[in-house]
Amino acid sequence: MKMPGNFFLVGLMGAGKTTVGRALARATGKTFYDSDHEIEARTGVRIPTIFELEGETGFRARECAVIAELTTMPDIVLATGGGAVLNPDNRAALRRGGLVIYLRASVDDLYLRTAHDKNRPLLQTANPKQRLAELFEVRDPLYREVADLVVDTSRQTVQHLTHQLLQQLEQKAYAHRQA
Ligand SMILES: Nc1ncnc2c1ncn2[C@@H]1O[C@H](COP(=O)(O)OP(=O)(O)OP(=O)(O)O)[C@@H](O)[C@H]1O
Ligand SMILES: O=C(O)C1=C[C@@H](O)[C@@H](O)[C@H](O)C1
Numbered sequence: 642m643k644m645p646g647n648f649f650l651v652g653l654m655g656a657g658k659t660t661v662g663r664a665l666a667r668a669t670g671k672t673f674y675d676s677d678h679e680i681e682a683r684t685g686v687r688i689p690t691i692f693e694l695e696g697e698t699g700f701r702a703r704e705c706a707v708i709a710e711l712t713t714m715p716d717i718v719l720a721t722g723g724g725a726v727l728n729p730d731n732r733a734a735l736r737r738g739g740l741v742i743y744l745r746a747s748v749d750d751l752y753l754r755t756a757h758d759k760n761r762p763l764l765q766t767a768n769p770k771q772r773l774a775e776l777f778e779v780r781d782p783l784y785r786e787v788a789d790l791v792v793d794t795s796r797q798t799v800q801h802l803t804h805q806l807l808q809q810l811e812q813k814a815y816a817h818r819q820a
């Protein structure tokens with residue numbers, strides 16, 4: 642199914658940006674990028690190592706450079722890192738470069754989806770669920786601010802979500818053509 646423009650996915654860790662983004666790219670024939678994977682490919686190390694060596698500040702600087710570059714590319718689906726929206730320059734670049742989709746999930750679901758994975762340094766704490774709740778509190782307004790579309794991902798399979806998302810994107814494209 643061919644649709645014009647770029648789709649950028651935002652949301653917390655475990656929202657499904659990478660998983661749904663890849664499926665959305667396959668369904669629309671767009672090229673898939675993931676800002677976290679891009680940073681790992683460019684540095685040659687995993688994200689926890691970047692946090693260890695350069696701190697969160699160093700990681701955010703790399704993230705900002707990658708977002709600035711990827712958001713100017715044509716016909717892509719981009720899964721952003723969970724904290725990309727913290728930087729106003731990133732938010733502006735996302736809004737400029739394409740349609741922004743916020744994948745929203747409850748803290749309980751986010752916790753279940755991330756509990757087994759050690760690759761998220763911000764969740765390597767004694768109480769990762771509380772950490773997710775704190776991040777949700779701070780970031781939910783930022784994801785909403787930047788989003789053209791908010792999708793609730795709770796109790797939905799990735800396949801169903803992708804299908805639903807495609808329908809909403811088609812409707813948006815149709816409404817845009819009629820305007
Ligand atoms: N709607 C869903 N239902 C059930 N499981 C899901 C759903 N979406 C994603 N998952 C699972 O949750 C885990 C995390 O998903 P994913 O890596 O896509 O999240 P993310 O938003 O990219 O996180 P991060 O910001 O850390 O990169 C994966 O194992 C994925 O299969
Ligand atoms: O939510 C966050 O701040 C992060 C999410 C991941 O996608 C990575 O970008 C990194 O682990 C930081």
Ligand SMILES: [Mg+2]
Pocket residue numbers: 658659660675677720721722
């Ligand atoms: Mg991801």
